[in-house]
Amino acid sequence: MFQASQNEQYFDEIVRRANDEYLVWVEQFLDIIEEHYDGLGGTQRLDDIGCCVGQFWKGLKQRQFDIEYYGIDVESRYINTALEIFPELRDHLIQMDITREIPDDSQITVVSATLEHLPFLYPALDHILKTTEKLVLIRTFLGEHTSKSIFMKKEASSPYYINQYSFGEILESFELHDFETKVLRDVYTDSMPKYLGQGIVRTQYLVIGNKKS
Numbered sequence: 001m002f003q004a005s006q007n008e009q010y011f012d013e014i015v016r017r018a019n020d021e022y023l024v025w026v027e028q029f030l031d032i033i034e035e036h037y038d039g040l041g042g043t044q045r046l047d048d049i050g051c052c053v054g055q056f057w058k059g060l061k062q063r064q065f066d067i068e069y070y071g072i073d074v075e076s077r078y079i080n081t082a083l084e085i086f087p088e089l090r091d092h093l094i095q096m097d098i099t100r101e102i103p104d105d106s107q108i109t110v111v112s113a114t115l116e117h118l119p120f121l122y123p124a125l126d127h128i129l130k131t132t133e134k135l136v137l138i139r140t141f142l143g144e145h146t147s148k149s150i151f152m153k154k155e156a157s158s159p160y161y162i163n164q165y166s167f168g169e170i171l172e173s174f175e176l177h178d179f180e181t182k183v184l185r186d187v188y189t190d191s192m193p194k195y196l197g198q199g200i201v202r203t204q205y206l207v208i209g210n211k212k213s
């Protein structure tokens with residue numbers, strides 16, 4: 001599970017942020033959803049893939065959209081912690097490995113800082129694109145070429161992937177699933193390259209996919 005590739009300091013930090021901070025990426029996603037909101041119509045189901053301890057839910061709750069939230073994550077420790085912090089999420093959190101399982105249909109799917117940690121982009125990306133009816137927001141590491149790296153965190157018991165995917169393959173997948181796309185700058189990192197250690201440099205972007213009607 002994901003936490004085995006992290007350490008207790010990471011865990012303490014995600015819990016602290018879920019309790020104390022509103023994150024820039026969440027607000028950027030919510031601003032985009034708000035811009036599209038009139039065109040979406042009716043109650044929407046939103047899936048948050050890689051929901052961790054519920055950070056996106058906290059921001060969404062504040063906006064009071066007519067949206068039914070479902071958080072999906074592979075790590076049971078994060079789901080249990082999310083439930084402690086946000087008890088109202090009972091029945092709205094699903095333990096699922098997006099590389100193996102296909103979520104129920106939703107109108108909106110958001111995915112932040114998760115695809116880059118999967119061993120492969122597919123079939124997870126196809127699972128997301130084929131079950132989303134209207135709007136997909138993906139925040140991940142992109143570049144001209146795909147580049148796979150494995151990172152070993154201090155005091156972690158297993159390594160994890162920090163991959164970069166190519167603009168070409170991501171945008172082509174959206175096209176194959178009938179989405180129009182736009183690539184946006186990630187506000188939190190300003191989409192500037194960052195050195196992550198162990199020889200890895202990555203740049204975060206945001207891809208918006210709008211299903212063609």
Ligand SMILES: C[S@@+](CC[C@H](N)C(=O)[O-])C[C@H]1O[C@@H](n2cnc3c(N)ncnc32)[C@H](O)[C@@H]1O
Binds near residue numbers: 050074078096097111
């Ligand atoms: C770096 S965290 C990102 C959390 C949050 N979305 C954010 O941007 O702050 C990555 C999350 O993806 C989850 N994750 C990793 N692999 C997964 C998989 N195969 N299926 C579902 N969730 C996964 C992890 O458990 C973790 O909660």
